[in-house]
Amino acid sequence: MTESGTLELRAVEKTFAVDDADVRALADVSFTVRAGEFVSIVGPSGCGKSTLLRLVAGLETPDAGELIFDGALVSGPSLRRGIVFQDHRLFPWLTVEANVALGLLKSAESERSKLDAARRYLALVGLSGFEKAYPHQLSGGMAQRASIARSLAARPQILLLDEPLGALDSLTRGQMQAELLRLWQHEGVTMLMVTHDVSEAVYLSDRIVVMDSNPGRVRDIVTVDAPKPRARHDAIVAALTEQLVDRLETVVR
Amino acid sequence: MIRTARAPRIDWRAYVVPLGCVLLWVWAASTGRWNPHLLVPPQQLAIGFAQSARNPELWLALGTSLARLAAGFLLGSIAGIAVGVAVGCSRFAERLITPSLDSVRQVALFAWIPLLTAWFGDGDAAKVILIALAAFFPAALNAQSGCRQAPAALLEVGRVLEFDALTRLRRIILPSARPSIAAGLQIALTSAWIGTIGAEYLIDQGAGLGVFLASARMDNRMDVVIVCIVLLGFTGCALSALVRWVFQKGAPVRGVVLVDD
Amino acid sequence: MIRTAPFATTGAPAARRARPAALRSTQTYARLRAIAIGAIVPLAVLAVWSIAVQLHLMRSQILPAPLTVWRTGIELLTGGDLASALAVSLQRVVLGLALGGGLGFIAGTLLGRSQTLDAYFGPAIRTVCQIPTIAWLPVFMLVFGIGEELKLAVIAKATFFPLFLNSFAGMRTAPVRFHEVADVLELNAWQRLRLVTIPAALPLVATGVRLALSNAWHVLIVVEMLASAAGIGHMMAWSRTLFQLDVVFVTIAVIGATGWLMDAGMRRLERLAMPWSAS
Numbered sequence: 201m202t203e204s205g206t207l208e209l210r211a212v213e214k215t216f217a218v219d220d221a222d223v224r225a226l227a228d229v230s231f232t233v234r235a236g237e238f239v240s241i242v243g244p245s246g247c248g249k250s251t252l253l254r255l256v257a258g259l260e261t262p263d264a265g266e267l268i269f270d271g272a273l274v275s276g277p278s279l280r281r282g283i284v285f286q287d288h289r290l291f292p293w294l295t296v297e298a299n300v301a302l303g304l305l306k307s308a309e310s311e312r313s314k315l316d317a318a319r320r321y322l323a324l325v326g327l328s329g330f331e332k333a334y335p336h337q338l339s340g341g342m343a344q345r346a347s348i349a350r351s352l353a354a355r356p357q358i359l360l361l362d363e364p365l366g367a368l369d370s371l372t373r374g375q376m377q378a379e380l381l382r383l384w385q386h387e388g389v390t391m392l393m394v395t396h397d398v399s400e401a402v403y404l405s406d407r408i409v410v411m412d413s414n415p416g417r418v419r420d421i422v423t424v425d426a427p428k429p430r431a432r433h434d435a436i437v438a439a440l441t442e443q444l445v446d447r448l449e450t451v452v453r
Numbered sequence: 454m455i456r457t458a459r460a461p462r463i464d465w466r467a468y469v470v471p472l473g474c475v476l477l478w479v480w481a482a483s484t485g486r487w488n489p490h491l492l493v494p495p496q497q498l499a500i501g502f503a504q505s506a507r508n509p510e511l512w513l514a515l516g517t518s519l520a521r522l523a524a525g526f527l528l529g530s531i532a533g534i535a536v537g538v539a540v541g542c543s544r545f546a547e548r549l550i551t552p553s554l555d556s557v558r559q560v561a562l563f564a565w566i567p568l569l570t571a572w573f574g575d576g577d578a579a580k581v582i583l584i585a586l587a588a589f590f591p592a593a594l595n596a597q598s599g600c601r602q603a604p605a606a607l608l609e610v611g612r613v614l615e616f617d618a619l620t621r622l623r624r625i626i627l628p629s630a631r632p633s634i635a636a637g638l639q640i641a642l643t644s645a646w647i648g649t650i651g652a653e654y655l656i657d658q659g660a661g662l663g664v665f666l667a668s669a670r671m672d673n674r675m676d677v678v679i680v681c682i683v684l685l686g687f688t689g690c691a692l693s694a695l696v697r698w699v700f701q702k703g704a705p706v707r708g709v710v711l712v713d714d
Numbered sequence: 715m716i717r718t719a720p721f722a723t724t725g726a727p728a729a730r731r732a733r734p735a736a737l738r739s740t741q742t743y744a745r746l747r748a749i750a751i752g753a754i755v756p757l758a759v760l761a762v763w764s765i766a767v768q769l770h771l772m773r774s775q776i777l778p779a780p781l782t783v784w785r786t787g788i789e790l791l792t793g794g795d796l797a798s799a800l801a802v803s804l805q806r807v808v809l810g811l812a813l814g815g816g817l818g819f820i821a822g823t824l825l826g827r828s829q830t831l832d833a834y835f836g837p838a839i840r841t842v843c844q845i846p847t848i849a850w851l852p853v854f855m856l857v858f859g860i861g862e863e864l865k866l867a868v869i870a871k872a873t874f875f876p877l878f879l880n881s882f883a884g885m886r887t888a889p890v891r892f893h894e895v896a897d898v899l900e901l902n903a904w905q906r907l908r909l910v911t912i913p914a915a916l917p918l919v920a921t922g923v924r925l926a927l928s929n930a931w932h933v934l935i936v937v938e939m940l941a942s943a944a945g946i947g948h949m950m951a952w953s954r955t956l957f958q959l960d961v962v963f964v965t966i967a968v969i970g971a972t973g974w975l976m977d978a979g980m981r982r983l984e985r986l987a988m989p990w991s992a993s
Binding site: 464466467469470471474490491545548549550551552553556557559560561562563564565566567568570571572647650651654655666667669670673675678679681682685686 | 748751752753754755756759772776777830833834835836837838845846848849851852853855856857931932933935936939940947950951953954957959962963965966969970971973974
């Protein structure tokens with residue numbers, strides 16, 4: 201297992217200009233993600249969850265506060281902080297394996313070994329046999345898996361997931377959640393996931409960051425005290441899910 | 454939520470290049486190195502504008518063109534909408550008519566002129582038919598797609614309420630198709646206007662702005678040519694705005710908010 | 715408990731399943747039926763036309779018999795007149811497209827990538843291009859005369875805008891989402907150009923070329939009718955002057971067919987080269 205870093209957010213603020221007015225997406229957000237953890241961020245829409253993730257990815261810069269990863273200030277996107285988007289964003293003009301190999305573009309390996317690595321990661325996510333396919337030939341779930349493979353191929357220290365299963369139907373989503381858990385356990389990568397699905401968060405995470413909206417701030421950080429893998433109908437899991445849903449519902453006035 | 458309002462900014466950068474071109478034009482014309490007939494000096498152009506404004510022939514020509522436009526546009530757009538609705542509502546009509554219509558559409562509009570003048574002479578008939586042709590296709594195509602896209606959900610309601618075909622047309626299909634038809638008419642009017650000027654320019658007989666333009670060119674009067682072009686441009690814009698206004702008056706206000714998470 | 719087996723896959727990607735024989739023949743039948751219905755109107759027109767000729771409803775000078783038109787068509791095709799006229803016209807289109815389309819592509823690409831350039835030049839270019847090419851004709855005729863430069867200038871103008879607009883959109887619509895992936899993957903500028911910008915822009919540019927071709931073809935015909943001694947537009951105008959209406963009919967058909975072929979050809983090319991673009 202490679203050495204993973206700790207992610208620390210300190211009093212992060214972010215404001216956007218929308219239609220000639222200023223909207224405060226995030227206000228005074230602070231929390232820490234320890235190496236190897238699986239942390240989810242849940243909250244109502246508009247609470248800035250995605251913005252938060254994009255800040256960690258380095259795709260946006262905070263207006264105030266700091267994001268510190270592995271001891272250094274976050275200042276721009278990096279392969280060490282991989283991100284999986286809700287829309288898979290596979291390049292439509294490349295085959296699946298070429299897409300996954302993109303994660304290895306920066307490495308000094310030979311083309312041969314890069315392709316081999318790409319195929320290994322595709323096998324890891326269960327897409328063996330689809331290497332030469334084009335993204336438009338894949339289903340939503342498969343494309344998302346390929347996208348995850350691409351991010352993992354770059355061997356990131358932390359994997360950010362922005363509502364990765366949001367575009368999938370509930371059957372596929374259930375399967376993919378189990379997949380994600382397996383990948384997390386297999387690769388040992390820190391994972392920070394944004395989701396609107398509370399039960400998904402409870403199923404997968406070690407800790408859950410609950411956020412408010414208007415402006416987005418951290419309401420609560422909940423530790424999930426059940427061993428993994430968890431059964432969805434487990435008493436603790438169900439109780440916690442209900443609790444969180446209740447809490448979120450009171451937030452939405 | 455904290456909101457601070459900001460005044461909308463006017464982008465002055467858009468005016469730099471046009472202004473620069475105007476200045477360039479003024480300077481170039483003043484050096485007298487270029488043919489003053491081609492590179493008309495601004496004063497000359499201004500005089501040309503004033504002269505033309507006072508020239509009754511120009512306004513008569515414009516009026517004639519507009520009259521032809523009205524005739525051709527009405528003819529073409531009504532036929533177009535009728536055909537478009539028929540083809541949009543009935544698969545059979547679509548299979549019957551679309552191949553032939555598509556073939557005719559492949560031929561450039563003005564390529565019909567030689568044939569039309571051979572059949573109908575150089576008078577108004579050929580021009581009006583050409584204008585109608587120009588208006589026909591946009592109107593038909595948009596009417597067709599508008600009717601085709603009538604929401605299946607509403608049509609089902611119609612079936613449940615046992616609407617007959619005519620009622621279905623009146624109550625569901627046509628209202629749903631209204632925005633498309635409006636858009637089609639706008640495009641049809643623009644095409645028809647271009648068709649009017651083009652037909653007059655090419656046939657070069659009988660009064661009209663296009664004919665006026667043609668003779669100005671033959672007299673080598675660049676200033677008059679420019680005046681004509683500006684006039685036809687303005688008229689085109691005005692006509693577009695007219696159609697938009699007509700359709701906005703009747704339509705209920707519909708606002709669509711796109712939410713991006 | 716770590717699961718290592720992949721999930722059941724849905725089978726090889728996009729394999730066309732063989733249709734059962736019965737279904738296949740129904741499909742062919744349906745297609746034939748559609749073709750038959752589509753042929754009704756043309757056949758009816760042909761019938762009316764023949765009857766009109768027989769009954770001398772119009773002077774035979776201006777309404778030649780269908781058979782005459784057909785024979786003239788074959789004559790012109792095999793004789794080479796048609797081919798040479800078409801060649802002249804197509805050559806003009808290609809040259810004009812290279813010039814105007816090329817400029818449009820460069821301008822669109824530059825302005826698409828640079829907000830600053832777009833702020834300065836964008837509005838001016840768009841306003842000027844709004845003016846229909848036909849309106850430019852008198853001005854061009856005064857400036858360029860009636861030689862080859864005129865045709866080149868007119869076609870260049872007609873091809874500039876579609877390519878400008880579409881290249882511009884191609885640069886912009888090369889979605890931000892892909893560029894963000896490129897950011898995270900730490901691609902350098904050259905890799906980004908090669909792997910994201912250009913492939914993403916390709917479908918739109920191809921559409922631009924297709925539209926430009928269509929514009930160019932329509933505009934060229936007009937110019938050739940007005941001010942040319944060669945080319946298919948001239949052939950049509952000239953035969954009209956000579957009241958050879960059969961030739962006029964043939965040229966109309968050829969103009970339409972060529973336009974359609976260019977468009978269909980481009981679409982085919984697009985589908986072959988870029989199977990992923992759902993156009």
